[in-house]
Amino acid sequence: MKYIILGLGNFGASLAEKLTASGNEVIGIDIKMNRVDALKEKITHTICLDATDESTVTGLPLKDTDIVIVAVGENQGVNVMITALFKNLGVKRLISRAVNSLHENVLNAIGVDEIVHPEQESAERWAKKLCMRGVVDSFELNEYFSIVEIKLPSRYENKTIEDVKFRERYNLLVLTTIKNAHVPTNIGKRKTIIDVQSVATPHLLLEKDDILVLYGSNKDIKKFISSK
Template sequence: MNKQFAVFGVGKFGESVAVELQRLGCEVIAVDKDMERVEHIADSVSYAMQADFGDPDFIYSLGTRNLDGVVIAESVNLEASIMATVICKEIGVPYVVVKTKNERHAEILKKIGADAVISPEKEIGIKLARNLMKASFADWIALSPDYSIAESEVPKAWIGKSLKELDIRKKYGVIVVGIKWNSQVEVNPDPDEKLKKDMILILVGANNDLRKIG
């Protein structure tokens, strides 16, 4: 049986979530007070309806307890998102994700039982800033606020030299844990192997040290 989700609020963020869940094979119920939004998304999801998701009676009538999860994607109306979160958890929705407006809103949602809170704009902003800061990084995965795993092109000055010659850990404070090359990933690479222009280095280290490479 396909997983079933409801998405409350189908602005740009809610619409993207709903359409992608549907594309992945889920059954999706899209809900919004704005009829134009409902009509816009109707052909892209299983069901689309105009309703106030801040109304407890509506949530009960929707049969929400039978869903695998609910995404509350509208953060403008704090009261509505808080009420919807409370009701969804009361009736047993296993996973409730809520878009937050600010840190205070996030704290409240966590206290009343939201399984996850997200701030898309903040997360996108952080990712953009990191990409701008270090354009050569192909990807960046945060391990903590201060340490990350990053993928980087081989700096020009390193091409033709081996990891042993470069002594990267001592000089730069980061560790090369792998190398991507010719669609393969080599873990614990040979320290005597010469680095090539088209290789991608997989690095672990402090964010400040990672930014200095390039």
């Protein structure tokens, strides 16, 4: 996978290093040369430039980049400008950092694909989320074991947990499932909410668009994801 990360502060730098260590190609960009110099031996490429300058940004390999991440956090105005610019340039997938709820509303209005909250979410979690396809979220218990949310593979739709044999086949434990529930609002519209189900039983029927909450070793989780 190829990434461009704009903003090499604490979160951006940590995410860039972890994605590079996982075998991805990462271009790290910041307007401050000291940040760029600090990472030039740690990630694939580093560039010092003003990411709000459209004429400069268009020279980046955007068509070959899978994900663009706007990690700028210290200046919300700059973050919004950069995010809007890359949205207009039509990048494949755009993720941006939100500092507060108003900032998040603005990013949603721009039309980003996903929003990062570094104050609540670590770079480690985001690196895992980006590197492991199908992973919605993750929580590392230690360096060996994790709890992850994974989109249900289509081949397991309309099967029970017992049918799939998660323990026997993958050495994983299904803790619960999450569904997207659609509920009416006070103004006559409908909104989607996250509906966490009860503790999973062997007879639980798995349905389309379910999210599995799995516990197991990182090695077994990766094996399950690669088998999808």
